[in-house]
Amino acid sequence: MLYREAGQFKTSYAADMAIFPIRQDRIALILLLLFAFVGIPLLANFQLWPLGSDYMLRAILIPFLILSLAAIGVNILVGYCGQISLGSGAFMAIGAYSAYKFGSGVHxxxxxxxxxxxxxxxxxxxxxxxxxxxSAIVGILFGIPSLRIKGLYLAVATLAAQFFFDWVFLRVKWFTNYAPSGSVAAPDLHFFGYLVHSPIERYLLCLAFVTVFALIAKNLVRGNIGRQWMAIRDMDIAAELMGIRPLYAKLTAFAVSSFIVGVAGALWAFVYLGAWEPLAFNIDRSLQLLFMVIIGGLGSILGSFLGAAFILILPIMLDQVPHALGIPVSVETVSHLVFIVTGALICYLLIVEPHGFARLWSIAKEKLRLWPFPY
Amino acid sequence: MVVFGQFLEVLIGGLLAGVLYSLVALGFVLIFKASGVFNFAQGAMVLLAGLALVRSLDFMVARGIPTWAAIVLALMFAAVVMAITAALIQKFVLGPLVNQDGLSLFMATIGITFVIEGAGQMIFGSDVYPLRLFPTDAWFVLGGIFDGGLLVSKIDVWGGLIAGALVAVLAIFFQRTKTGRALRAVADDHAAAESVGIPITWIWFVVWLVAGLVALTAATVWGTKLGVQFSIVFLALKALPVLIIGGFTSVPGAIVGGLIVGAGEKIAEVYLGQLIGGGIEYWFAYVLALAVLLVRPQGLFGERIIERI
Structure with missing residues (x-):
């Protein structure tokens, strides 16, 4: 009843090719953005539920936004172009440390x-x-092997990036401005003359970045270059025979993906962490991003958000459950339980819905279109 | 002569350490050959096998059972644990995921990794447990030729012997037994193998069991060398470049790849590490693997990748 495109006639090609062709989608998106840009800051400002304290903003919403951005970047490479990468953490690190160096002066x-x-x-x-x-430049460099190798071989090759840059940022003191502890602190966040300090301001900064990049990504993947990526993903030889240049398509995917992941890394370091060391971007981060993309849905921008939310919130929820039920368990047991449940849920989701949450969402939309009179 | 002696010592140490990487890589190759699953969980399986072994061994020794009997019983117990793990993985994860693409299966094994890590440590504890199955001191050989002799660690030699024996046993198993032949048939073509009556779920269970036993073997050596602890999981990550260099589908490749990686990273650490700062062992193997991939995408011994449209 409510969600149906019947009667929404397209009278021009532009309208037909619009980013959100269904009116209800547009309205829902505008409402969501309004809530995110106005509603949440207001709630947080007046300390209303569920934003009674900073915790919700600081520990959930800000990391959610930044990791969603990173997941979008990974999804462009893995989901749209089909090049599996286990080195996303390294590209976040490159973004973070480069931004740090540029922010504190390069010499x-x-x-x-x-x-x-x-x-x-x-x-x-x-x-x-x-x-x-x-990050994009390094991404192109490490993308070059993808022209010869593919699939899981490539995944292992991207691990080279991960371990190499872990080492670089740990051992090459120039990147950390010779900080004795190896940990560095972000400079004050002056955004066009405005000092971003409070959690609400930080949240809005992240939200602005994520909104802009999500729109850019959404438009890229449905345009010419996105179609080339998908052709390469579906079958690279066939795509090549059709006249798509694998060199150009694969390397642009690596560049765009690394760029977005790098920006996310810089935000993660500057806005969320504040002070960090190379460990913040290790192999676990890469796996986490890959999980988000797979659970959320390969080849879906929306899926990146859903996957990020799930993977981020799951351990937090699991931490709370024994407390809430009043079962006395040690911290160590809880951390092991988190491991087990996370792993089991990943397997379960892969079995019941290999295409991720994004697919569930589109099934729900299909159902909603027919409701209440399914035929 | 001193310089050459030092080089030889580094080389031997590296080669023997490489054999230990091969032990982990073997488990990967077995599963990849038979089911096309890229098993990220191999490192976690080594950890689980090690924990089961060392905890049951300590338990029995504390109860006054003679050491040799305790070792045998503990090995059997660990083998049973690995068999149960294999059965559970086959029944609940890989069975339902049959015919999915490689990426989904790979992600599922990462999920399995998490479950094994969490469950293993919850059941068996999460400290560092020393394991004393092999001597850990060192020999000094060829003292007549080189000043002071060459230092060769006994545990590494044991590792080499065990790896050799393991490869021999596996070769016989694959070539001479009925199950082994069925395994090779499944590796070539799942559907064709099933159509001639090979019970494919049973075969996959056997593969995971064999990989589990290989993990147990690796755990005995690694556990003696480092103590059974969580960081053993990261061995799996070191085994990945070994696989790349040797090729995903080749047992001899896993051995040769391990030797190349072991020797290469030790030599690089000693001779190159001085120039650009230590710790390059951490990434050298991966960069080496990357270089090999650019020349031979299927690894040194891998089957040629033939693509069809």
């Missing part, structure tokens, strides 16, 4: 040339974007 002495490269500290927006750019 490369080139003594043998009698000169040096000095870049003064850049503002937040520029350094985050440059972090993404650095």
């Amino acid at each position: 490369i002495p080139l003594e043998f040339l009698g000169t040096e490269i000095s870049i003064p500290p850049l503002p937040l927006f520029a350094s985050v974007m440059l972090g993404g750019l650095m």
